[in-house]
Every structure is written in C-alpha cells, then in structure tokens.
Amino acid sequence: MDEIQKNLLLQVADLHEVPEGAYNIRSDGESAGRRTTENIDIITKTDKPGIDIIIKPGTKKESLHIPVILAKAGLKEIVYNDFHIGDDCDVTIISGCGIHNCGEQDSQHDGIHSFYIGKNSKVRYVEKHYGEGDGKGHRILNPQTIIELDENSHMEMESVQIKGVDSTVRETRATLAAGASLVTKEKIMTHGTQTAETKFYIDMNGEGSSATVSSRSVAKGESVQIFYSEMNGNNQCTGHSECDAIIMDQAKVKAIPVVTANHVDASLIHEAAIGKIAGEQLIKLMTLGLTEAEAEEQIVNGFLK
Amino acid sequence: MLELRDVSYHVDDGSKKEILNHINLKIEDRFTAITGPNGGGKSTLAKMIAGIIQPTEGQILMDGEDITNMSITDRAKLGISFAFQQPVRFKGITVFDLIRLASGKNVSIEDACQYLSEVGLCAREYIKREVNGSLSGGELKRIEIATVMARGTKLSVFDEPEAGIDLWSFNNLIQVFEQMHEKTNGSIVIISHQERILDIADKIVVIANGSVSKVGKKEDILPELLNGSMNCRHKAGGCIHG
Numbered sequence: 001m002d003e004i005q006k007n008l009l010l011q012v013a014d015l016h017e018v019p020e021g022a023y024n025i026r027s028d029g030e031s032a033g034r035r036t037t038e039n040i041d042i043i044t045k046t047d048k049p050g051i052d053i054i055i056k057p058g059t060k061k062e063s064l065h066i067p068v069i070l071a072k073a074g075l076k077e078i079v080y081n082d083f084h085i086g087d088d089c090d091v092t093i094i095s096g097c098g099i100h101n102c103g104e105q106d107s108q109h110d111g112i113h114s115f116y117i118g119k120n121s122k123v124r125y126v127e128k129h130y131g132e133g134d135g136k137g138h139r140i141l142n143p144q145t146i147i148e149l150d151e152n153s154h155m156e157m158e159s160v161q162i163k164g165v166d167s168t169v170r171e172t173r174a175t176l177a178a179g180a181s182l183v184t185k186e187k188i189m190t191h192g193t194q195t196a197e198t199k200f201y202i203d204m205n206g207e208g209s210s211a212t213v214s215s216r217s218v219a220k221g222e223s224v225q226i227f228y229s230e231m232n233g234n235n236q237c238t239g240h241s242e243c244d245a246i247i248m249d250q251a252k253v254k255a256i257p258v259v260t261a262n263h264v265d266a267s268l269i270h271e272a273a274i275g276k277i278a279g280e281q282l283i284k285l286m287t288l289g290l291t292e293a294e295a296e297e298q299i300v301n302g303f304l305k
Numbered sequence: 306m307l308e309l310r311d312v313s314y315h316v317d318d319g320s321k322k323e324i325l326n327h328i329n330l331k332i333e334d335r336f337t338a339i340t341g342p343n344g345g346g347k348s349t350l351a352k353m354i355a356g357i358i359q360p361t362e363g364q365i366l367m368d369g370e371d372i373t374n375m376s377i378t379d380r381a382k383l384g385i386s387f388a389f390q391q392p393v394r395f396k397g398i399t400v401f402d403l404i405r406l407a408s409g410k411n412v413s414i415e416d417a418c419q420y421l422s423e424v425g426l427c428a429r430e431y432i433k434r435e436v437n438g439s440l441s442g443g444e445l446k447r448i449e450i451a452t453v454m455a456r457g458t459k460l461s462v463f464d465e466p467e468a469g470i471d472l473w474s475f476n477n478l479i480q481v482f483e484q485m486h487e488k489t490n491g492s493i494v495i496i497s498h499q500e501r502i503l504d505i506a507d508k509i510v511v512i513a514n515g516s517v518s519k520v521g522k523k524e525d526i527l528p529e530l531l532n533g534s535m536n537c538r539h540k541a542g543g544c545i546h547g
C-alpha cells in the first residue's frame with residue numbers, strides 16, 4: 001500500500017497497522033486484504049459487488065473492520081455489504097470510506113450496508129467519511145444503512161463526516177422489534193460549496209422499542225445541509241430526534257422533522273436548533289485571550305467532538 | 306494600575322439611558338470591592354474594563370497606556386481577566402478545555418484539577434464534564450472563578466462570584482479570595498454584596514445610579530455601609546443593600 005492509501009486508512013479507521021480481529025479492506029474497487037475469525041466469516045458476493053458478513057450467535061467482544069479507500073480518480077462504485085448478526089452477540093464494526101481525488105473526474109462510493117441483528121445482540125457501528133485531494137473531480141459518498149433490529153437487540157451507530165466530501169446523501173432506515181433500541185449519532189461539517197443531506201426513517205414496530213437520532217453539524221462557507229428525520233411510533237415506544245446545527249458565513253441548513261404516532265402509547269420528541277455561534281461564547285473565550293477566529297475554532301471543535 | 310477617566314456609558318434604545326456617568330476611579334490596591342444596589346451599573350463597569358462594551362465617553366488606562374479602543378483579546382493578553390456574573394454555557398467544551406484555554410498553555414490534568422479543588426469542586430468528577438446546562442448554577446460559577454485563577458493575570462475582575470453558591474461552599478470561597486489576596490502580585494476587583502467579601506477588601510467602591518457614590522478604605526466605608534443600610538443576615542454573613 002502506498003502513502004496515500006495508508007493515510008486514508010488512518011483517517012477513516014484509525015488504522016496504522018493491520019487491525020485486530022476480522023477485517024476486509026477494499027481499495028480502488030478490489031479486495032486488499034481480509035481476515036476471518038472463527039466467529040466472523042466474510043464471503044464475497046457473486047451476484048453484485050460486496051460482501052456478506054456472517055457473525056455466529058453468541059459472538060462476544062469481537063471487532064470487524066471494513067474500510068474502503070478510493071485513491072484512483074474517476075472511480076465510481078456501488079457496494080453491497082450485508083451483516084448477518086446472530087442472537088446474543090456483542091460486536092463492534094468499524095467501517096469508513098476515504099477518497100483521495102486529485103484528478104478531473106468525480107470519484108464516488110455508494111455503500112449500501114444492511115444489518116440483520118439477532119435477538120439480544122448489541123452492535124456498535126462506527127462509520128467515518130473523509131475526502132482529500134485537490135483535483136477538480138468531486139468526492140461523492142452516498143451511504144445507505146438499513147437496519148433490522150430483532151427483539152431486545154441494541155445498536156449504536158456513530159457516523160462522522162468532517163472533511164473533504166463534496167456531496168453526500170446519507171440514508172438510514174431502521175425497523176425495531178419489541179424491546180429493541182437504536183441510538184444514532186452523526187457529526188457533519190461542510191464547507192466551500194459542499195452539500196450534505198441526511199435522511200432517517202425509523203419504524204418502531206415493537207412494544208417497548210426506543211430510538212434516538214441525534215445530529216450535530218456545522219455548515220460553513222456556502223455549503224448546504226438538509227436533515228430529514230421520519231419517526232413512526234407504531235407501538236408503545238419512545239422516540240427522540242434532535243438536530244443541532246451551527247451555521248456560519250453564507251451556509252444554509254434545513255431541518256425537517258416528521259414524527260408520527262400511530263399508537264396511543266407512542267411518545268415522540270423532536271428538537272431542532274439552528275443558529276450561529278452565540279456571541280457570548282465568543283466573548284468568553286476572547287476574554288481568555290483567544291482571537292475571534294481562534295474562539296470560533298474551539299467552539300466548532302468542541303461542538304463536533 | 307487601572308484607571309477610569311471620566312467614563313460614561315449611555316445607550317439610546319428609544320429613550321436615552323445613562324447607565325454610567327462620569328466615573329473616575331483608580332484601581333491600584335491588591336483587593337478592591339465594588340458594591341451597590343442592583344441596576345447601579347456595576348456589571349456594566351466590569352464589562353467595560355474587559356472591553357466587552359465601549360464607553361461612550363472617557364478613557365480607560367492600564368499602567369498608563371490608553372486601552373479604551375483595545376479589543377477584548379488584546380486586553381486579555383495585556384493581563385485583564387473577567388469572571389462573568391452569568392457564566393457562559395457551551396456544547397462540547399469541557400471544564401478541562403476551558404481551564405487549558407484560560408491558562409494559555411498545555412496544562413496537565415493535575416494542574417487543572419488543582420484549580421478546581423481550590424474552588425471547592427471535586428476535580429476528578431468535573432474535569433471531563435461539558436460546560437453546559439447539565440452543571441448547576443453554583444458549579445458554573447465556581448468553574449468560572451477557576452478559569453480566572455488559571456489565567457493568573459495582573460488584574461482579575463469577578464462579578465458577584467458568590468451568587469448561587471451554597472453556604473458550605475461560600476465559606477470555602479471566602480478562603481479562596483483571602484488566599485488570592487495574600488498571594489496575588491496583581492489587583493483583584495470583586496463585585497459583591499457580601500459583607501464577608503467586602504471585609505477582605507483594601508478598598509471599597511459604592512456604585513449607585515451609574516455614579517461612584519462612595520469610595521475609600523475598607524475601614525472607613527464598611528462601617529458606614531453596615532450602619533447606614535439595612536443589614537440582612539442571610540446565608541453566610543450579611544448582605545448589603547447599597
């Protein structure tokens with residue numbers, strides 16, 4: 001692997017070396033390394049690009065890394081990764097996509113990740129998106145995450161996109177069975193003329209299910225962000241979605257919440273706050289000796305930490 | 306030494322309001338307490354010293370240098386610190402971040418904890434906490450004081466540091482300011498209504514209706530205040546209504 005590829009891996013998966021546990025590294029459309037373990041199997045799909053990941057019931061404290069890197073300009077791909085997670089598991093899955101584009105043509109990776117999570121299982125899923133390179137070609141990422149949570153299972157999903165992705169449409173769809181819970185946290189920063197759109201569709205079908213969708217974002221320059229969240233409470237359940245955005249310069253941010261209660265015991269909350277950095281926060285940090293620009297940077301970094 | 310020369314602050318929000326009128330004041334003692342009735346203009350004066358608001362008339366001098374038009378940042382760098390009456394909340398910025406930024410260097414966790422302990426906060430519990438609405442008013446006030454202590458500048462201005470702090474902590478707070486009085490190489494200014502804080506001061510300034518109504522040595526002013534005004538025993542020590 002060359003330096004560019006290594007850096008991309010570091011950015012999206014914090015990987016300096018080959019990771020522990022199971023992994024599958026996809027580089028410029030090809031498999032660049034794979035390790036399976038006794039409990040985690042990875043099988044290349046034969047009908048379309050992508051992999052099937054099969055995690056045996058009862059697998060505990062294991063991790064799986066599936067980074068994707070694109071260093072070749074002009075590469076466009078759609079990849080399907082299906083995660084079949086058995087009952088009673090407790091696993092961490094780190095995915096991520098880094099694009100280096102210094103060419104004229106657009107680079108695009110659309111990852112479609114489907115999670116089938118068995119009863120009583122716990123999954124932590126982390127996804128980082130990163131772009132770099134000074135070519136005219138755009139870096140485009142359109143991830144889709146489809147989540148099916150079986151009874152009493154739990155998923156925590158963190159997605160981060162802080163730099164260099166020109167255009168993204170992120171879609172997350174989840175259905176929850178009885179007692180299942182989902183927590184998603186996303187952090188987004190856009191600058192220049194970037195656009196980022198995130199959409200959540202959550203169906204709480206089972207009794208006692210719960211979901212939290214939380215989004216923190218900073219929009220700078222002339223970038224545009226749209227947050228859309230649709231939560232359906234179809235049974236006794238609790239749902240909470242919140243969108244908290246800092247807007248700067250000439251950026252635009254739009255938050256569209258839709259909460260629908262189809263059951264008398266569904267309790268749903270949506271909070272959305274969009275605004276520029278509070279003047280008093282800047283002033284406080286300036287009284288500590290920071291310039292206005294330094295204060296702004298600290299506030300933004302803290303907000304997205 | 307900080308000097309206010311004929312400083313006024315007027316705002317025009319439909320009707321003209323004279324918030325500060327021709328204030329002349331020299332702050333050269335180790336410990337100056339500013340007191341006076343609510344709405345008298347004390348916080349306005351403190352914000353003016355920190356550069357948050359600009360006087361409409363007059364001059365502010367620091368060690369002889371005219372800083373009237375100097376920015377907040379430059380004044381901070383020159384050695385002015387200000388603990389807000391209402392501490393600011395952040396999202397994501399931790400207590401440790403704030404103390405690190407205040408000290409202006411890479412402080413260790415231990416150093417930062419030291420400042421927190423001094424203001425009576427059990428440091429380990431707080432250091433990683435976010436400076437947000439999950440902290441109580443009293444906790445925020447103490448963190449605010451700790452950030453000013455961490456800066457250790459020539460001039461530190463505290464705006465009603467005791468407000469919202471419970472009795473037990475109040476006794477500790479008095480000790481904090483007593484120690485500060487002993488140790489400081491600079492000047493401390495505290496806006497307060499508390500007799501026990503005024504009692505530590507070398508000099509007391511009374512501000513009422515936007516003007517300095519009394520100024521002098523603690524020994525002279527404090528008895529006058531205690532006799533001349535209703536003196537309510539409340540929480541720790543008396544509180545003085547101008």
Ligand SMILES: Nc1ncnc2c1ncn2[C@@H]1O[C@H](COP(=O)(O)OP(=O)(O)O)[C@@H](O)[C@H]1O
Binds near residue numbers: 322343345346348350
């Ligand atoms: N920007 C402003 N516009 C209008 N009135 C103000 C402004 N700033 C302060 N004031 C008023 O000036 C008076 C003094 O306020 P302040 O300095 O906060 O008093 P203190 O701290 O002594 O209680 C108050 O009546 C307050 O409402």
Ligand SMILES: [Mg+2]
Binds near residue numbers: 347348390
């Ligand atoms: Mg005040």
